[in-house]
Amino acid sequence: MNPSVYLVKGREKSLRRRHPWVFSRGIQRVEGKPSLGQTVDVYDHQGQWLACGAFSPNSQIRVRVWTFEQEEVNVEFFKKRLKEAQGLRDVLAARDGLTGYRLIAAESDGLPGITIDRYENFLVCQLLSAGAEAHKDNLVEALIAQYPECSIYERSDVSVRKKEGLKERTGVLHGELPPASVVIEENGVKISVDITGGHKTGFYLDQRDSREAAVKYVNGKRVLNCFCYTGGFGLYSLKGNAAEVINVDVSRPALDIAKSNAEMNGYDLSKAQFVNADVFKLLREYRDAGESFDVVIMDPPKFAESKAQLTGACRGYKDINMLAMQILKPGGKLLTYSCSGLMDNALFQKIIADAALDANRSVQFIERFEQAADHPIDSSYPEGFYLKGFACHVK
Numbered sequence: 586m587n588p589s590v591y592l593v594k595g596r597e598k599s600l601r602r603r604h605p606w607v608f609s610r611g612i613q614r615v616e617g618k619p620s621l622g623q624t625v626d627v628y629d630h631q632g633q634w635l636a637c638g639a640f641s642p643n644s645q646i647r648v649r650v651w652t653f654e655q656e657e658v659n660v661e662f663f664k665k666r667l668k669e670a671q672g673l674r675d676v677l678a679a680r681d682g683l684t685g686y687r688l689i690a691a692e693s694d695g696l697p698g699i700t701i702d703r704y705e706n707f708l709v710c711q712l713l714s715a716g717a718e719a720h721k722d723n724l725v726e727a728l729i730a731q732y733p734e735c736s737i738y739e740r741s742d743v744s745v746r747k748k749e750g751l752k753e754r755t756g757v758l759h760g761e762l763p764p765a766s767v768v769i770e771e772n773g774v775k776i777s778v779d780i781t782g783g784h785k786t787g788f789y790l791d792q793r794d795s796r797e798a799a800v801k802y803v804n805g806k807r808v809l810n811c812f813c814y815t816g817g818f819g820l821y822s823l824k825g826n827a828a829e830v831i832n833v834d835v836s837r838p839a840l841d842i843a844k845s846n847a848e849m850n851g852y853d854l855s856k857a858q859f860v861n862a863d864v865f866k867l868l869r870e871y872r873d874a875g876e877s878f879d880v881v882i883m884d885p886p887k888f889a890e891s892k893a894q895l896t897g898a899c900r901g902y903k904d905i906n907m908l909a910m911q912i913l914k915p916g917g918k919l920l921t922y923s924c925s926g927l928m929d930n931a932l933f934q935k936i937i938a939d940a941a942l943d944a945n946r947s948v949q950f951i952e953r954f955e956q957a958a959d960h961p962i963d964s965s966y967p968e969g970f971y972l973k974g975f976a977c978h979v980k
């Protein structure tokens with residue numbers, strides 16, 4: 586028998602809509618003594634069974650639901666979830682020629698706290714919740730059974746684990762240690778991924794569709810690729826025959842990979858520059874020096890980690906987008922993104938509008954972007970939508 590969690594009257598509503606979180610304030614009482622990450626049954630105030638999930642005694646999100654069915658959470662359960670997720674990815678992988686994709690997008694794939702990215706034959710796991718940690722052995726066993734050709738590596742070096750009472754951890758879970766460079770392919774572009782040392786699990790897979798969408802804007806153009814990481818939009822710009830691409834990032838190791846990625850794809854390196862600089866500073870320097878571009882790509886890291894940071898984040902987004910507009914030639918294109926989940930589409934659009942006013946430019950939104958389909962959004966979990974972007978025609 587699992588320990589039991591009984592909800593305050595009325596607090597069952599979100600679970601009935603299949604939202605997978607139970608907050609601590611919604612709990613009336615707990616029967617039994619669930620340990621960190623242990624599976625518990627959740628009941629409404631009248632004792633009707635609702636779901637079963639993982640108990641997180643240290644987090645405001647006290648229970649994360651594994652399932653709304655009466656089933657055991659064991660190796661078979663994880664195999665089933667993996668199979669469902671793989672079905673969706675198979676279609677994408679075939680369509681876009683992918684050897685790297687997000688296999689499991691946590692809550693959005695019915696596995697709260699678990700992210701798994703596949704790079705060639707390496708599966709890279711990020712376990713963010715107590716429940717994910719408690720079921721690590723089951724998960725790894727299911728992965729080995731389903732993907733006998735793959736090695737499994739853990740990149741749980743993320744600070745949110747503290748909220749769950751967990752330490753950061755990285756290391757091999759099965760098979761081989763990933764080499765410094767694992768080469769994946771997407772849309773005909775080869776990308777070297779540093780699984781053990783790169784950001785997150787090694788690469789920003791979520792921007793794949795936006796990178797491909799950028800290709801049509803760059804033919805013969807002078808492109809500024811801000812926050813380039815390991816090349817990303819810059820590689821696609823070279824694929825799209827840009828006349829010149831200036832890639833900017835604060836990370837020297839990321840820029841080194843960006844350059845070798847361009848080389849590996851056989852692109853003309855004389856068209857590409859790799860600039861180690863702070864985008865905020867560099868844009869001002871470009872503006873003051875009268876530099877101008879046909880296309881500016883603006884794909885910054887997440888500025889808002891919490892609601893308290895949202896106002897500051899808005900200022901940051903407005904600032905860089907205003908600067909980008911100021912250095913765009915008349916009729917130039919701004920491709921701009923926000924991966925802050927706390928900022929919705931409408932707010933981001935408003936920020937771009939404010940930036941246009943400050944830059945004294947008029948702007949038309951001509952295309953909208955979202956995270957790629959291997960980062961799905963479950964209808965019960967709207968929080969899964971975090972990445973948004975616009976192509977803007979800047980007059």
Ligand code: SAH
Nearest residue numbers: 789812813814817834835836863864884886
């Ligand atoms: N566009 C990339 C992903 C960008 S991730 C792709 O398609 O793969 C965000 C990047 O911004 C990281 O590489 C990080 O090193 C860089 N970064 C963060 N702050 C920065 C700053 N102030 N100036 C320049 N780069 C910055």
